[in-house]
Amino acid sequence: MTVMEQRGAYRPSPPPAWQPRTDPAPLLPDAEPHRVLGTEAAAKADPELLRRLYAQAVLGRRYNTQATALTKQGRLAVYPSSTGQEACEIAAALALQEQDWLFPSYRDTLAVVARGVDPVETLTLLRGDWHTGYDPYEHRVAPLSTPLATQLPHAVGLAHAARLKGDDVVALAMVGDGGTSEGDFHEALNFAAVWHAPVVFLVQNNGFAISVPLAKQTAAPSLAHKAVGYGMPGRLVDGNDAAAVHEVLTDAVRHAREGGGPTLVEAVTYRIDAHTNADDATRYRGAAEVEAWRDHDPVQLLERELTGRGLIGEDEIAAVREEAETMAARLRERMNQDPVLDPMDLFAHVYAEPTSQLREQQALLRAELEAEAEEGTAR
Amino acid sequence: MTVMEQRGAYRPSPPPAWQPRTDPAPLLPDAEPHRVLGTEAAAKADPELLRRLYAQAVLGRRYNTQATALTKQGRLAVYPSSTGQEACEIAAALALQEQDWLFPSYRDTLAVVARGVDPVETLTLLRGDWHTGYDPYEHRVAPLSTPLATQLPHAVGLAHAARLKGDDVVALAMVGDGGTSEGDFHEALNFAAVWHAPVVFLVQNNGFAISVPLAKQTAAPSLAHKAVGYGMPGRLVDGNDAAAVHEVLTDAVRHAREGGGPTLVEAVTYRIDAHTNADDATRYRGAAEVEAWRDHDPVQLLERELTGRGLIGEDEIAAVREEAETMAARLRERMNQDPVLDPMDLFAHVYAEPTSQLREQQALLRAELEAEAEEGTAR
Amino acid sequence: MSTVALKPATMAQALTRALRDAMAADPAVHVMGEDVGTLGGVFRVTDGLAKEFGEDRCTDTPLAEAGILGTAVGMAMYGLRPVVEMQFDAFAYPAFEQLVSHVAKMRNRTRGKMPLPLTIRIPYGGGIGGVEHHSDSSEAYYMATPGLHVVTPATVADAYGLLRAAIASDDPVVFLEPKRLYWSKDSWNPDEPQTVEPIGRAVVRRTGRSATLITYGPSVPVCLEAAEAARAEGWDLEVVDLRSLVPFDDETVCASVRRTGRAVVVHESGGFGGPGGEIAARVTERCFHYLEAPVLRVAGFDVPYPPPMLERHHLPGVDRILDAVARLQWEAESR
Amino acid sequence: MSTVALKPATMAQALTRALRDAMAADPAVHVMGEDVGTLGGVFRVTDGLAKEFGEDRCTDTPLAEAGILGTAVGMAMYGLRPVVEMQFDAFAYPAFEQLVSHVAKMRNRTRGKMPLPLTIRIPYGGGIGGVEHHSDSSEAYYMATPGLHVVTPATVADAYGLLRAAIASDDPVVFLEPKRLYWSKDSWNPDEPQTVEPIGRAVVRRTGRSATLITYGPSVPVCLEAAEAARAEGWDLEVVDLRSLVPFDDETVCASVRRTGRAVVVHESGGFGGPGGEIAARVTERCFHYLEAPVLRVAGFDVPYPPPMLERHHLPGVDRILDAVARLQWEAESR
Numbered sequence A, B: 001m002t003v004m005e006q007r008g009a010y011r012p013s014p015p016p017a018w019q020p021r022t023d024p025a026p027l028l029p030d031a032e033p034h035r036v037l038g039t040e041a042a043a044k045a046d047p048e049l050l051r052r053l054y055a056q057a058v059l060g061r062r063y064n065t066q067a068t069a070l071t072k073q074g075r076l077a078v079y080p081s082s083t084g085q086e087a088c089e090i091a092a093a094l095a096l097q098e099q100d101w102l103f104p105s106y107r108d109t110l111a112v113v114a115r116g117v118d119p120v121e122t123l124t125l126l127r128g129d130w131h132t133g134y135d136p137y138e139h140r141v142a143p144l145s146t147p148l149a150t151q152l153p154h155a156v157g158l159a160h161a162a163r164l165k166g167d168d169v170v171a172l173a174m175v176g177d178g179g180t181s182e183g184d185f186h187e188a189l190n191f192a193a194v195w196h197a198p199v200v201f202l203v204q205n206n207g208f209a210i211s212v213p214l215a216k217q218t219a220a221p222s223l224a225h226k227a228v229g230y231g232m233p234g235r236l237v238d239g240n241d242a243a244a245v246h247e248v249l250t251d252a253v254r255h256a257r258e259g260g261g262p263t264l265v266e267a268v269t270y271r272i273d274a275h276t277n278a279d280d281a282t283r284y285r286g287a288a289e290v291e292a293w294r295d296h297d298p299v300q301l302l303e304r305e306l307t308g309r310g311l312i313g314e315d316e317i318a319a320v321r322e323e324a325e326t327m328a329a330r331l332r333e334r335m336n337q338d339p340v341l342d343p344m345d346l347f348a349h350v351y352a353e354p355t356s357q358l359r360e361q362q363a364l365l366r367a368e369l370e371a372e373a374e375e376g377t378a379r
Numbered sequence C, D: 001m002s003t004v005a006l007k008p009a010t011m012a013q014a015l016t017r018a019l020r021d022a023m024a025a026d027p028a029v030h031v032m033g034e035d036v037g038t039l040g041g042v043f044r045v046t047d048g049l050a051k052e053f054g055e056d057r058c059t060d061t062p063l064a065e066a067g068i069l070g071t072a073v074g075m076a077m078y079g080l081r082p083v084v085e086m087q088f089d090a091f092a093y094p095a096f097e098q099l100v101s102h103v104a105k106m107r108n109r110t111r112g113k114m115p116l117p118l119t120i121r122i123p124y125g126g127g128i129g130g131v132e133h134h135s136d137s138s139e140a141y142y143m144a145t146p147g148l149h150v151v152t153p154a155t156v157a158d159a160y161g162l163l164r165a166a167i168a169s170d171d172p173v174v175f176l177e178p179k180r181l182y183w184s185k186d187s188w189n190p191d192e193p194q195t196v197e198p199i200g201r202a203v204v205r206r207t208g209r210s211a212t213l214i215t216y217g218p219s220v221p222v223c224l225e226a227a228e229a230a231r232a233e234g235w236d237l238e239v240v241d242l243r244s245l246v247p248f249d250d251e252t253v254c255a256s257v258r259r260t261g262r263a264v265v266v267h268e269s270g271g272f273g274g275p276g277g278e279i280a281a282r283v284t285e286r287c288f289h290y291l292e293a294p295v296l297r298v299a300g301f302d303v304p305y306p307p308p309m310l311e312r313h314h315l316p317g318v319d320r321i322l323d324a325v326a327r328l329q330w331e332a333e334s335r
C-alpha cells in the first residue's frame, strides 16, 4: 500500500464507475463565513490567544505602514501592503507548529515576519539587494513567490515528501483570489487531494487582483466551493476576524496533521491600501467601498472584543502600541543602512559550481570593477 | 453593459463580499448519472432519434475497428480507438446545430466524422501525411487536439467571439478524464463561466488516462462536481447510454444558446480497446473489468432498446450493418491509396508569406529533390 | 509634407495611440489581458480604451495567462484580431504551451485554412528596478519557435508603426515592448498620419565605417550612446536596429557588416543561447571573407536576472560595448 | 579489467538500469510522471521500478505537467531527489513557467541555501513517425535558461553514465533522451560497474583532420555515418559529441576545430535561434584565425515539426551534411 492510499475515501470503484465515491455534502462550505469576534463563540476563545493575536496584528499594521513609508524614502523598491488583511497574515503564521512550513505569496511579508523571520531579511526582495533574503530552512518559510500560484504545487510536494519520510509536517500555502484562476492553483489542489497530502490552502479573497474585482475573476458561489471539485473540504471564514481565521486554520492544520488530507480555506477580507505603493487604487474603486471595510477592521475587531470583554486594559494597549513603535523605529533604522553588496554574487549561486562560461563572465566583471575602482581612486 | 454582464447571477456583491452570490445547489450534479435506455424515460424518447443514434453508433464502431485494422496494415501511424465510447462521440456531434462548433480531443475522430467531416481527411493526422486534414471552417470542427485540454480555452474564446458578434453559435468541447487535471481545463472553465460563454464541456470519463486510473487522477466525488467551483451546472450522465448523453448535451447546448452560460457534463464510459494500437492494456487492467463493461456496451444498449420495444426489425439492423460494411470497405479502399505528398508544403503555410529565411531553405530542399529525381531517372 | 509641428510623446503614448487607431479602424480588434480595462494596464498602455470602446473590446480577463492566450486563439479562429497583453515577460511563461503548440502552429497545421491574426504584447527587459520575474529578456524562446513573428521597437515612431503592422498582420506576432523605453520621449506627432513600417526591415540608426553594432529594442539607445563615445577613441560606429527578430533582415545587416568589416551584437538577453548567437552565426556565414575579426557579442550574463541593486552590472553598458569594439583586432590604420 | 562478456543493450534499457541503480543507491531518489508506474512509461524506461521500489518511489501522477514539476520542486526542497518524466517534448511546455521561474532560479534566489537536485527527463526529437507535438527538439529553450544543466546522450553507455550523473547532481538537469535512439543497441554490460561521466565533457567520437562535425544526441550516429561516407569524397571528418549543452565544453570543441580549421554544426532542432547559432558563434569567437571557412550549420528547417511522412525531408541526413562540408571552401590540397 502506498502512502497515498493510507486513507479512507481513496479507492477506485468497481464498474459501473459512476457512483459518487464520496458524498459532496461534507466538502461544501457553509453559506456564511465563520466568525468568532463579536459573536457568542468569542466567549469560548482563549483570552491569551486573543491578546496574542491583537499584539501581532498591531505590530503587523505598523509594519505595513512603516514599509510603505520606506518606499517613499527610496529604501524599498516596492511594497505590497497587507493593511486590512493582518488577521489572515497573523493567523496563518500562528496556526503552524515549529516543524511546519509556510508558503507565502508575494504580499505575505507579514506572515513571514510573524513566523519569526528577520523583518529586514524579509524585505530583501522588495529592497532589491537580493531575491530571497532569508534562509528558507531556518524558519521553514519558502521564498516569497512572485509568479502567482506557482508556490502551491511546491507546498504540496514538500508536504508529500515529509509524509513519505514519516515526518510530522504540515504545509500552509497562501494565495490571492486572483491567483485561484491560474492553472497552478488547480493542479496543486488536485495533486494534494489525490496524494492526500497534509496541506492547507489559504485563499485571501481581498476583493481584487490589482484592479480586477472578484466578479471578473470567478462566477463561483464562493472560492471555497472550489474545494468540492478536488474532493477536499472547503471552509469559508471572515478574513478580518483573526480569532475565526486562527480557529479555522488551526482546525485544518490539525486535520492535515492527523492524516485527514488537505483543506481549502477562503478568508474574505479587503485590501485597504492600493495594490502596491506604485498603484493608484482610485482608478478602479470608490472611497465609499474602502470606508465600508474600515468599519470591519481586523485590528479594531480584536481591540473591541478585548476591551469590550475587559480582557485588556489601557496600559496593555499602550504597551502593545509602544512595542510596535519600537519595532518600526528599529526597522527604519536598519533599513536606512545601505545593504552591503558584492556584484560578484551574480555568479556565485547559479550552479553549485560556476561553469567555465560563468567563470569567463566573472573575470570580465571583476576586471571592470577593478578598472572602476582604480578610476575612483585616481579621481 | 458588456456582453459578459448580460445575465442574472453575474454581479459583484457589495461588501461584506462573503455572501454566496449564487446557491450551489442547482450546480451540483445528481448522485446517479442520468440514464434513458432501459428505463421508463426511454418510452418518451423519439424513436427516430433512437434509430439514428443506433445507425451512427454501429457505423462508429465499425469505423473504429476498421481504423485499428489500418494501423496493422501500416496505413495509419497510430489510432486511438473510441470503441466503447461511441455513444458519447455520436451524441456530441448530433447535439449540435449546423452553425455550432465542435472542439474534439485527439481520440474524438468519431465525433468529427459524425459531424460530417470526410473520414479520410479526419484520419490525415493519424496517417501522417499532414496534421489537420480537413478545413475547420467547412463543418465548424476545430483540429483534433493532441496537447490535452488545450482546445478548451479555444472553444471558450470562439464561443465568446460569436456571442460578441451576436451570432447564434454554441461550442462543444471534448476532453478526457485525464485532461481535467490540466491547468488549461481549469482556466477554460473559469473563463467560460466568468464570460458566460455559450460552451458545453463534455468530459468523457473512460476510467483511464493511458494506464492511470481515475482514482489516481482525482479525489472528487465526481468530475461533474468540478462545475461548482466555476459556478456552472455540472451534469452526470451514463456515457454508454446514447439517448441519455444526447438528451443531456442537447439540454446543455440549448441552455447555452438561450444565454444560460456554460455547462460541464461528465459522461461515465469505458475505453474497451487499449489506449492506442501501440499500447498494451494488459499491463494495467484485468480482463474481468473489460468484460464487465462489455455488458454495458453502448451499441447493444441501443439495439436492445430498439428491438425490445419493437422499434427496429431484423432487416433494418441488417441494413444498418451493411451500411457500416460499405463505409468500412470504402474507407479501406481510400486509405489504401498512397496520399500525394509535396515536400515543399513544409514551407507553404508557416506564415502567410514565407520569410526570406524560409525561401532559402525552400531552395535548398528543392535542389535536393531535383538531385534525387535526377538520380532516380539516371538509374 | 505636413506643416504640423511635432510634439514630444512617450513610447507608451505611441503604443496607446496605435491600439486606439487599430481599434477604431477595425471592429475585429479586441484588447484583452490582466488589468487592461479599468486600470488601463500597469504601464497605462491601454489607458482609456475600455472607456472609449467598451469592456467587450478591451477586457479585463481572469488572472490566467494560458487562459488569456488560449481564449484569444479561439477568438482569432472566429475572425477577431485579439491583442493580448501579458503583464510582464516572466508572466507570459504560463502561456508557453498555447504559444508554441497552437499559436505558432495553427496556420501550418491547417494548411493555411486557419490563420491566427493575433498580437501578443509583452513588456520585456530590465533597467527599471523590478524585482525578480519582472525583467526577463525572453526573446530567445520566441525566436526559436517557427510560426511566430517577433518584433520590438526602439523608438516612439516605431512603437506606433510596428504595433499597427503587428495588428494588421495575418500571422501571430510577439510584440516585445522594452519596458525601460516606455517613458522615452521623441518628437512625434500623433495627429499626423503615420507610416506603418512593414514587419521585417532593420534600419541603420547611425552610419559609420569602422564597425557595426547590431542591436534591437532597449539596447538601441545604449549603442547610439556608445557610438558617440567611440568617436573619442577614433571609431566611427554604425548602429543597426533590427526591429524585427523574425523575420530577420539579413540584407540590411550584412550590407552594413560587409561595409565595415567588423561587428558586435549587443543585447540584454543572456548571451548563451541568446539571440546574439544566431545573429553572429548568420552574419559570419554570409560575410566571412569581409570580416576582419570574429563577430563579438555583448550580452547580459548567463545568470538569472539580478536584483534591482545589481542590475547595472548585468546590463550591457557603454563601457562594455566599447571594450568589445576594442577587441575587434584593430590595426592602427583600420579605424 | 573485467572478464564479463559485453551484452548488447538498448539505450532504453541502460536508462532503466540507471534509474534502478540510482534508486537502490539513494532512497531520496523518486521517479514521477504520467504512466511511469504500472505501465513503466510509454517508452518503458521506468519499467519495473514501481514493482521493485513501490509506488511511493515511482509514482503515477495526475495528468498535469506543471503540477508534476511543481510538486517535484517541493519534494526537492524537502531533500528528495525527484526524477521527473515528461511524456514527450511538447508536453513539457505546460511546465515551462515552473522550469524557468523556479527550477532554474531557486538556488540563486536563495544564495545557495535551497538547491534543487532534480532531473527532468524529456524524450525529444523526431524520426519515429510521431504525430504533431511528439517530435519537437526543444533544447534551445532550455539552453537559453541560466540555472539549468542540459545534457543528452548519444550512446548506450552515456545514457547510463549521464543519467546517473544527472541524478547525482545537486543542480537541476534537463535530461534529453533522443527518442529515436531508445532502441539503438550497443555492447554494454549492465552488470559491470559503470563509470559515471561528470556532466560537461564533450567527446571526440571519431578523429579526423579535414573538418569537425559538432553534434549531439540523435544526430551523432548520422554524423558518424556522414563521416564514413565522406571518405569517398576524400574528407577525413572528426565528429565531436557534445553530450552536454550546458555547461558547454569549449575546450574539446575548440581544440578539434583548431586542428581541422573547418566545422559544421549538426542538429535536428530548427536552425534559426537554435543551438547551432550559439555553437557556431562561440567557436568563431574563439577560433577565428584558425578557420578556413565560416562554421556552417545543418539543422532542421525553421518550420513546425513535419508530419511523419515528410519528416525525412526535414531531418539532417548524410547528404545534407556532406553538402555543407562541400561548402567549406576547399582548395584541392586542403582536404
Ligand SMILES: Cc1ncc(C[n+]2csc(CCOP(=O)(O)OP(=O)(O)O)c2C)c(N)n1
Residues within 6 Å of the ligand: A107, A146, A147, A148, A175, A176, A177, A178, A179, A180, A206, A208, A209, A210, A271, A275, C034, C063, C087, C091, C094
Ligand atoms: C503568473 C503571474 N501573472 C501575473 C502577475 C502580475 N501580478 C502581480 S500581483 C497580481 C494580482 C494578484 O491578485 P491576487 O491573487 O488577488 O492577490 P493580491 O494582490 O490581491 O494579494 C498580478 C496580476 C504575477 N505576479 N504572476
Ligand SMILES: Cc1ncc(C[n+]2csc(CCOP(=O)(O)OP(=O)(O)O)c2C)c(N)n1
Residues within 6 Å of the ligand: B107, B146, B147, B148, B175, B176, B177, B178, B179, B180, B206, B208, B209, B210, B271, B275, D034, D063, D087, D091, D094
Ligand atoms: C499536455 C499533454 N500531456 C501529455 C500527453 C500524452 N497523452 C496522450 S493521451 C494521454 C492520456 C489522456 O487521458 P484522457 O484525458 O483520460 O483521455 P483518453 O485517452 O482516455 O481519451 C496522455 C497522457 C498529451 N497528449 N498532452
Ligand SMILES: [Mg+2]
Residues within 6 Å of the ligand: A176, A177, A178, A204, A205, A206, A207, A208, A209, A210
Ligand atoms: Mg486579491
Ligand SMILES: [Mg+2]
Residues within 6 Å of the ligand: B176, B177, B178, B204, B205, B206, B207, B208, B209, B210
Ligand atoms: Mg480517459
